[in-house]
Amino acid sequence: MSVVKVREVCDGYAIDIKTSEESAEVISLFFNSQRNAETVKRVLEADEKEQTVDVAEVVHAYWEETTHITESKRGRTIHSKLYNCSNCGAPNGRKKSSYCHWCGARMDGERRKNEK
Numbered sequence: 001m002s003v004v005k006v007r008e009v010c011d012g013y014a015i016d017i018k019t020s021e022e023s024a025e026v027i028s029l030f031f032n033s034q035r036n037a038e039t040v041k042r043v044l045e046a047d048e049k050e051q052t053v054d055v056a057e058v059v060h061a062y063w064e065e066t067t068h069i070t071e072s073k074r075g076r077t078i079h080s081k082l083y084n085c086s087n088c089g090a091p092n093g094r095k096k097s098s099y100c101h102w103c104g105a106r107m108d109g110e111r112r113k114n115e116k
């Protein structure tokens, strides 16, 4: 996405954004103040710069295992293992997927050995 320009419209300001380099499609966001429009434009431009710089960078992380102990209605102790992303901390329930759905980190990073 690339910001084309900020322009004045009848009751506010608009940012025109090209959705891709190949297509001529332009979407417009409307704002009630020029300041808001300029702020969003800056954010979008900064975001784009970051994306092109970091495009080859892969975040490596691992699933942090935590054991939750709960008790069933009959008084049995239930141990359940839950996994959290070591990069963003997002919970992934009981599954260890190959990457984090939240931050996109690859789960091939280092894992501490002190776990059971």
Ligand SMILES: [Zn+2]
Binding pocket: 085, 086, 087, 088, 089, 090, 100, 101, 102, 103, 104, 105
């Ligand atoms: Zn994550």
